[in-house]
Amino acid sequence: MHFAVTELAPAMAYKLLSSTILPRPIAFVTSLNADGQANAAPFSFFNAVGYEPPVVVLGFTPNADGSQKDTPNNILATKEFVVNLVDEPLAAQMNICAATLPADVDEIALAGLETVPSLGVLPPRLKASPVSFECKYFNDMPLSGGGRIIVGEVLHFHLRDEIISGLEPLRIDLNKLAPISRLSGSKYGRITDQFEIERPK
Numbered sequence: 001m002h003f004a005v006t007e008l009a010p011a012m013a014y015k016l017l018s019s020t021i022l023p024r025p026i027a028f029v030t031s032l033n034a035d036g037q038a039n040a041a042p043f044s045f046f047n048a049v050g051y052e053p054p055v056v057v058l059g060f061t062p063n064a065d066g067s068q069k070d071t072p073n074n075i076l077a078t079k080e081f082v083v084n085l086v087d088e089p090l091a092a093q094m095n096i097c098a099a100t101l102p103a104d105v106d107e108i109a110l111a112g113l114e115t116v117p118s119l120g121v122l123p124p125r126l127k128a129s130p131v132s133f134e135c136k137y138f139n140d141m142p143l144s145g146g147g148r149i150i151v152g153e154v155l156h157f158h159l160r161d162e163i164i165s166g167l168e169p170l171r172i173d174l175n176k177l178a179p180i181s182r183l184s185g186s187k188y189g190r191i192t193d194q195f196e197i198e199r200p201k
């Protein structure tokens, strides 16, 4: 079957992308608004897209009423955010923070999350996250439908000690990191089955 974008409703394009590009990592983003109010929300239009400097990309869709989400508003206002990765114990709290709430609601407190001060940016990181990236705004691009792509430059990496199984070279124990990923709709995935293919020289 073939779908031409010119004949597609945006909701169908979303469905085609989000149910075929699988699994997607989840960025549980902490940010502050211009008044210093903390916010946390998950985003799976997310990935690493370069390492010199290390950069991550986030894709934001507008709220159902057409307004911009708090996270992109905060990043554009303060130029700082933290990406916290999500493991299974953090999944329920991550989901609480996906509710559409007024900008003045502190989702971090609502979900009962503890935070730790960051080293190089004002938004705190999440204590329960196995990996956090402190980021500063790098670039952004508006999309015609009201969405926005924001690229962030990573300033500091925080990794829970127990997930590091070697330092030279760096080795991460995937079973201890145990990230969850977004599948389509309300489904999530675990990385419990792996195989190897040696890359040709």
Ligand SMILES: Cc1cc2nc3c(=O)[nH]c(=O)nc-3n(C[C@H](O)[C@H](O)[C@H](O)COP(=O)(O)O)c2cc1C
Binding pocket: 026, 039, 040, 041, 042, 043, 044, 045, 046, 059, 060, 061, 062, 068, 069, 070, 071, 072, 094, 095, 097, 098, 099, 100, 101, 182
């Ligand atoms: C696992 C998961 C992934 C999500 N990914 C995205 C995403 O990539 N882009 C987006 O705009 N919304 C995404 N959402 C929805 C936002 O989390 C939701 O709209 C949230 O309320 C935004 O919060 P904010 O207004 O505080 O930024 C996702 C929700 C969940 C549960």
